[in-house]
Amino acid sequence: MSVVGERPARVVGRALVRHDALEKVAGRTRYAADFGLPGMLHAVLKRADLPHARLLRVDTSAAEAVPGVASVLTAKDVPENTVWVDVPGQTFQVGALKARTNVLADGVVRYHGEPIAIVAAETEDAALASVELIDVEYEELPVVTDAEAALEEGAPLVHEQGNLIASWQLQEGNVDAALNATHAVVEQSYETQFVDHAYLEPEAGVAWLDTDGVITVRAATQVIEHFRDLARILRVPDNRVRVIAPYVGGGFGGKEDMTVEPYLALVVQRTGRPVKMVWSRSESLLAREKRHPMKLRYRTACDAEGRLLAQDIGIVADGGAYALLSALVLLYATTCSQGPYRCPNVRIDARVAYTNHTPASAMRGFGAMQVALGYEGQMDLLAAELGLDPLELRRRNFLEGGDTLAVGQTLDTHVALPDLADRVEAALGPKPEPSTRGRRVGRGVACNLQPYGRCVWLNDWSSAWVGFELDGTLVLRIGVPDIGGGQASSLVQLAGEVLGVDPAEVVIHIGDSALTPLTGTTTATRQLYMSGNAVLQAAGELREELRPLAAELLEAEPDDVEFAGGGARSGERHVAFRDLIAAAAKRQVPWHRLSIFRAPGGDAWRSEASWRGRVFPDFTYGCHAVDLEVDPETGRIDVLRYLAAHDVGRAINPQSxxxxxxxxxxxxxxxxxxxxxVYEDGVNLTGAFAQYLIPTAVEAPEIEPIVVESGEGVGPFSARGIGEPPVGAVAPAVAAALADALGRRLTVLPFTRERVAEA
Amino acid sequence: MMLELLLNGRRLREPVEPHVTLLRFLRDQAGASEVKYGCGEGVCGACTVFLDAVAVNACSVLAVQAEGARVETVSAFAGDGSLHPLQQELIERGAVQCGFCTPGVVLGSIEAVRLGLAGDRMTIRRSLAGNLCRCTGYGKIVEAVEAYRDGEGAA
Structure with missing residues (x-):
């Protein structure tokens, strides 16, 4: 039984049906593209045909002449076309980078698919016909498509300041001495690839001019706070822009940076008319930000008992043509690159470079995922070297609460890794036999750590409004975008728990930068942690405000009043919220509450001292195991079994x-x-969903989740975030299983049939 | 040209351009926003509809090909306050996350069970191969289809 404080929980810990599921399954949810306004224009982008070129001429006259075209905008029409962003992460060597991001390409295009112009027309057909007639004359420039090459002297420059976006350097202990004086050293390079989010809902939105001249953008986004970025681009005050996030058809980080928003807002500002933009799937594949490919170089040493003594780690990431979130992605990679293991001597040299690829930015796992292939590969290599079971070697090195990472962050919550490893091992049983001759079965395990909550340097906060209507029904107002993970319904569940209201009877208004209190981005596995704590705080404070009045009505001591069953009660006596709130209104006792939850803050990154210390609020840990069958001839892989154990502190909704x-x-x-x-000289060749192979129900195996609740975490009711963490351990577990089956380790992702057959 | 068809039991008569797909017609002209655009190339299944009781990707059919046909979307299966048993299973088993693939999954699965293509779990998975989902990992969808199939067998 789930227990909250002293008493059994009513709704927390139960697999409640999500309140948004009913409308979704009936097809009634209005996603970004399912909305329209009378007289709406349709907007389409002209995108760069080349990965790196000077724009000698952008002639829009023929495009403008197409009947039905309302406006064609290029860089010169954008009030603030170039947004300069301070990028952290070059702290010690060259100072912070001022990174340029363009709304529309200005003079130079730096990646294939970069937007050059916006066409808005009465119909989609007219817009599509018009955009074809934009005449662009290019002067091709040399491309750089490899991050390491981009950092070499004489490489073609993507931006005039040089190709280094960010660099994080760390040195803890004496790595060289430790490498020379140890029992075993393993050295290996690993490589990860460009990956697309491939959410089912392509980028889309509608925008219009609302009263008071407020430009309103209703778009598929993880971040309604982009209203500020839009105001900057439009050169209007922040209070003249509003962003609404309807239920989003998948995000995974791909709707964290802006997508359609600036283009829609610009058309509204220019024409005063409502406008819609929906990206095609091929546009999304072509130009939407991707996951950073990384080249990892690891040297890892341990003593005769298998205890880690040194990690020497090099990371070079491909940031693509614009900086976006590269510095932070690299920070996650750096922080997590030692894995969930103790190690006294650590040296990390991490760099991310501009190339003429699609910009890389946020994607579930956010840098912490890529490095897992490296640190877990090293554990396997050491285990083989020492003749130890791979899980046993890990057990000897697991972090524990109170340990300090190389970045200087001390872990102040429980680290459940030994328990997770035990649970996985107990569930595994014997390795299966191959189904036919010639095939081989391999088993792999992998562990990982992933932060939840944003980097503490960002001084994160969330606000939430919880209140009753006069008829006693409960309402939440909170600016959370729900991208499919049940962000909104978990908050309903928390408020219902605290106030004793059936979640099915609660209404939640979400994702509106003008009308719902801002609660920050649905990114970084932060919403349950941040918004959850804000709702918990607001609901708890509201309950305490109402308690004395409830006690009076119930003729009871305040401490004896319990909020349950849609009202307050004491012993046999009960007052429904309808009556309690009516009394509160009469007495001017507040019946709603706005609260702010603040995450632990941190110093800015601009001094060497502050870089050492707490970087994240907390981490979530995992241990995965996979059995798979390989046909070495064809490279075919069948995943037979997959176990994934995570400590979530406390499962608010176990089903979610x-x-x-x-x-x-x-x-x-x-x-x-x-x-x-796939790119060829910077040209993105992956133009169709048929070419980008996400798993279907056939490739996906049955997953056996193992949910461990340690009761320690910094979220509401001690929950830990779980959105991103389970993605990280998969590739290294598969790599280990393939190595077990084939006797040879693959180190370059993805492990396609071709690569497996060649191995 | 004029197009006449029956959409979820409602007779429609609308002018349509010959190059317009059934998906675009349904979304932009018939107000059927429950039919989703996911890829436009017949890969993802988000735009699945029944065309004369056969599941098709509406993006890969021209609107004019539906002349005189009976077209059903997910809305045909969810009345006021009532749901199709498969929809109920999907909700209860947590098989709906972002929900964007869900309308297609509902129709594809109903057809698979109707045609007897939903046998063991692997055959259910095969029958779902034309409906991509990026959120759930498919396991809970498969469970829901299995439970619905068992319920149908009992009925």
Whole structure:
């Protein structure tokens, strides 16, 4: 039984049906593209045909002459076309980078598919016909498509300041001495690839001019706070832009940076008319930000008992043509690159470079995922070297609460890894036999750590409004975008728990930068942690405000009043919220509450001292195991069994937790086995969904989630975030199983049939 | 040209351009926003509809090909306050996350069970191969289809 404080929980810990599921299954949810306004224009982007070129001429006259075209905008029409962003992460060597991001290409295009112009027309057909007639004269420039090459002297420059976007350097202990004086040293390079989010809902939105001149954008986004970025681009005050996030058809980080928003807002500002933009799937594959490919170089040393003594780690990431979130992605990679293991001597040299590829930015796992292939590969190599069971070697090195990472962050919550490893091992049983001769079965395990909550340097906060209507019904107002993970319904569940209201009777208004209190981005596995704590706080404070009045009505001591069953009660006496709120209104006792939850803050990154210390609020840990069967001739891989154990502190909705784990594992399998955006000299060749192979129900195995509740975490009711963590351990577990089956380790993702057959 | 068809039991008569797909017609002209655009190339299954009781990707059929046909979307299976048993199973088993693939999954699965293509779990998985989902990892969808099939067998 789930227990909250002293008493059994009513709704927390129960697999409640999500309140949004009913409308979704009936097809009634209005996603971004399902909305329209009378007299709406349709907008389409002209995108760059080349990965790196000077724009000698952009002639829009023929495009403008197409009947029905309302406006054609290029860089010169954008009030603030170039947005300069301070990028952290070059702290010690060259100072912070001022990174340029263009709304529309200005003079130079730096990646294939970069937007050059916006066409808005009365019909979609007219817009599509018009955009074809935009005449662009290019002067091709040399391309750079490899991050290491981009950092060499004389490489073609993507931006005039040089190709280094960010660099994080760390040195803890004496790595060289430790490497020379140890029992075993293993050295290996690993490579990860460009990956697309491939959410089912392509980028879309509608925008219009509302009263008071407020430009309103209703779009598929994880971040309604982009209203500020839009205001900057439009050169209007922040209070003249509003962003609404309807239920989003999948995000995974791909709707964290802006997508359609600036283009829609610009058309509204220019024409005063409502406008819609929906990206095609091929546009999304072509130009939407991708996951950073990384080249990892690891040297790892341990003593005769298998205890880690040194990690020497090099990371070079491909950031693509614009900086976006590269510095932070690299920070996650750096922080997590030692894995969930103790190690006294660590040296990390991490760099991310501009190339003429699609910009890389946020994607579930956010840098912490890529490095897992490296640190777990090293553990396997050391285990083989020492003749130890791979899980046993890990057990000897697991982090524990109170340990300090190389970045200087001390872990102040429980680290459940030994328990997770035990649970996985107990569930595994003997390795299955191959189904036919010639095939081989392999088993792999992998562990990982992933932060939840944003980097503490960002001083994160969330606000939430919880209140009653006069008839006693409960309402939540909170600016959370729900991208499919049950972000909104978990908040309903928490408020229902605290106030004793059936979640099915609660209404939640979400995702509106003008009308719902801002609660921050649905990114970084932060919403349950941040918004959850904000709702918990607001609901708890509201309950305490109402308690004395309830006690009076019930003729009871305040401490004896319990909020349950849609009202307050004491012993046999009960007052429904309808009557309690009516009394509150009469007495001017507040019946709603706005609260702010603040995450632990941190110093800015601009000094060497502050870089050492707490970087994240907390981490979520996992242990995965996979059995797979390989046909060495054809390279065919069948996943036979997949176990994924995570400590979630406390499962607010166990079904949603399982859903996050299962979905992330299958996404991780796509990354491990089949997904890859293919470029040739900077030209993106992956133009169709048929070419980008996400797992279907056939490739996806049955996943066995193992949900461990340690009761320690910094979220509401001690929950830990689970959105991103389960994606990280998959590829290294698969790599280990393939090595077990084939006797040879693959180190370059994805492990396609061709690569497996050649191995 | 004029197109006449029966959409979820409602007779429609609308002018349509010959190059317009059934998907675009349904979404932009018939107000059927429950039919989703996911890829436009017949890969993802988000736009699955029944065309004369056969599941098709509406993006890969021209609107004019539906002349005189009976077209059903997911809305045909969810009345006021009532749901199709498969829809109920999907909800209860947590098989709906972002929900964007769900309308297609509902129709594809109903057809698979009707045609007897939903046998063991692997055959259910095969029958779902034309409906991509990026959120759930498919396991809970498969469970829901299995439970619905068993319920149908008992009925």
């Amino acid at each position: 937790v399982e859903g996050q784990i299962e979905g992330a594992v299958v996404m991780g399998l796509g990354y491990a086995l089949s997904e890859r955006v």
